Amino acid sequence: MKSALWRAGLALALVCGIGLLPWLSRTDPALTVLKARAQDREPTPEVLAAVRDQLGLDRGPLPLLGQWLTGLVRGDAGRSWISGAEVAPDVLQALSVSLLLMAVACLAAVCTAAAVCARTLYRGGRRRPGGTGSAVLAALPEFLTASVLATVVGVHLGWLPALGWYGPRWTVLPALALGLPAGAVLGRLLDDLLPGAFAEPWARAAAARGLPGRRIARQALRRCVPALLPNAALFVVGLTGGAVAVEQIFDIPGLGRTTLQAALAQDLPVLQAGTLALLLLGAAASGAARLTARLLIGPALRDGALSTLHRPTPPAHRTLPLVLGAALLATVALGLPRDPLTVTTDERLQPPSAQHPFGTDALGRDLLARVAHGTLDTLLLALAVSAAALLAGVLLGLLPRLSGPLVDTVNAVPPVLAALLVTAVAGGGPSTPALAVTAVAWAPLATHTAALLQQERATLHFTATRALGAGRRHLLRRELVPAVLPPVVRHALLRLPGVALALASLGFLGLGAQPPSPEWGQLLAENQPYAERAPWAVLAPAALLALLGALAVTAAGGLRRPRPGPRTVEVPVTAAQAPAR
The missing domain is CATH 1.10.3720.10 (MetI-like)
Structure with missing residues (x-):
């Protein structure tokens, strides 16, 4: 019952926050609606006043929100402000x-x-x-x-x-x-x-x-x-x-x-x-x-009859991550000395050559230079966002009763909508994509942590250790975290390329860094119309993104739970339990 109320409260808070979006963003809703209805119409004060009167905007956001919720109870979700349907x-x-x-x-x-x-x-x-x-x-x-x-x-x-x-x-x-x-x-x-x-x-x-x-x-x-x-x-x-x-x-x-x-x-x-x-x-x-x-x-979850799934895994490739990392670093090192902003119109969409190893884009800019310069900004920010999402995901995943309803609510918000909400509250700027992606990126990691934690608590060794008198701190530090953390870290590394792309894609939508910034998502989006004529313009940033994914997964193979050796469980003994001398 408490969980259902918590979920309902979070859903209501999110819907109310969306209802306040135009006023939080400090924009005129009447002007935005008028542009969506007819872009060529002059936004005179009389026209804007008519739009406000028609939509009831002069009454403020709270009456509009109350009217919408009241109609929703009757099965009426209202009418579109744009089409009227x-x-x-x-x-x-x-x-x-x-x-x-x-x-x-x-x-x-x-x-x-x-x-x-x-x-x-x-x-x-x-x-x-x-x-x-x-x-x-x-x-x-x-x-x-x-x-x-x-x-x-x-x-x-x-x-x-x-x-x-x-x-x-x-x-x-x-x-x-x-x-x-x-x-x-x-x-x-x-x-x-x-x-x-x-x-x-x-x-x-x-x-x-x-x-x-x-x-x-x-x-x-x-x-x-x-x-x-x-x-x-x-x-x-x-x-x-x-x-x-x-x-x-x-x-x-x-x-x-x-x-x-x-x-x-x-x-x-x-x-x-x-x-x-x-x-x-x-x-x-x-x-x-x-x-x-x-x-x-x-009933195994209730009876504590499971055994842990997180056992020592075979050694991962030791040379492959080094090779992939060297290839990524070599690309950055070769492209950083080049200018990513120089426009040469007579060299538009040139194929790869000795002068331009990755070819050129639609403005004649060197793709190797743009990919290399975009790597630093995108990758460093993606690493910071992934680390913050991992920390928040693990901490909230250890509290499943709190994080479960919160994850369901956060996951229902697309990253683009989250970016719009962040922009409305905090304003636009280079930090907007990072805040928006961090706000939603922790949810899968928290869900993974909570699911593994539930099964790990039902294992036989956990039940035996707890029966011997081990406290919560000992169980958390010596049993739960060592079993749960490595697979969740591997999961976070697997999502690192997606975080990098989400950051750059939000920047392309105007919610972060602006062109001509050479972020990976912008490179992919601005060269996508030329994919048929000049496929190298899209393949270059896509290959770097795929290389990052392969590097993340192969490096994650080294994150394994240590091979357990013979050890005893140290249980504090109280005075009443101490043997008589």
Whole structure:
């Protein structure tokens, strides 16, 4: 009951905050609405006064918010400030489109995750160092994958439609663009847990009895999936509300695109209804994930009958991270002496050559120089944001009753909408993308921490240590944190390229650094229209992003729980328990 009230309070606070967005941003809502309705109309004082009177803006934000909430109780979400149409039918139609796209994307993500961990399942949990292919796939930006699929598969090959939303065939390409990176991340997390499941006593006993390997593999999957279900629920909501770029590329009238357009136009009724739909979807997805986890594990969580999944893993590649890091540093070192802002119009879109190793962009600027200079700004800021998100995620994940409802609420907010809220409160500037991404980046890490913590508390060794009289600090310091921290850190490193891209993408939308700043996201976005004519203009920053993803994953392979040796549990003895002399 307390958790439900906490979730309802957070949802109400978020919806109320969105309702105050125009007044928090210190802009005139009437002017914004007038520009969205008719850009060529002169914003005279008389026209603005008529708009304010029509929308009731003179009464202030609180009466408008109360009117919207009162109508919502009756099933009326109000009318759009831009089109004048009823909000509820449009939002429900956009939600149905997004749910269909999300379902197909989840299917693609499941297939991708199965392909990532297929080798570990086939080898019975014996995992070899590697997985750079899945790391590169997880690091590719969704809008770049969508552009490549639309251009190659949709336009050149003509296998599938690349624009519009008219039937099931139109869902394939956008679902692949969304599902492939999400499946690669989930597959990496699952592959991290499988060796521990195959090393549990039941698996060794089943193998000794001669049970088929496929049956053992199915049970190992059942053992590991509950730890990933909370993150899978986050992906479900993210694929629904955060697919703005993909929906724009394929011209899909989904909920994410509808919410973003309403936020930019300050169409509050549509924005509030869309955010509320995302919040309800997030609550439903998290509830279904918790219920499914309990059904898969059964009473083991209650009885403390599990064994830890986090066992020593095989040594990771020692030379591969060094090679990848050297390649990244060499690119930066070669490009820093060059000028990233020099415009040479007679060398526009030149292919790679000795003078321009990465080619030139549409203004004739050297791409090697722009990529190298953008690496420093983007990568350093991404590292700082990832470290802050990791710290907040671990600390809040250790308090699941507090973080659970908060995660569901935060995850329902797309990063772009979070950036708009941050801009409204704190103002624009270079720090806006960092604050916005940090505000949402901790949620998956906190969910992962809470899920692992729940299972670790149900292990036999934890129950035995607690029965011997160990205190909470001892259990937290010696049992829980050493088991939970390494996989969560690996998860944070796996998300590092996505954080870098999110920062740069928000800057491109005008919520941070402005052109001609050579950030990676801006490089990808400004060169995307020339991908067919000059593919090197897009491949250069995309290759650096993929290289960063491979480096992050291979470096994360060295973050393992130490191989346990024989040790005794030190339990404080009280005077009453001390033996008589």
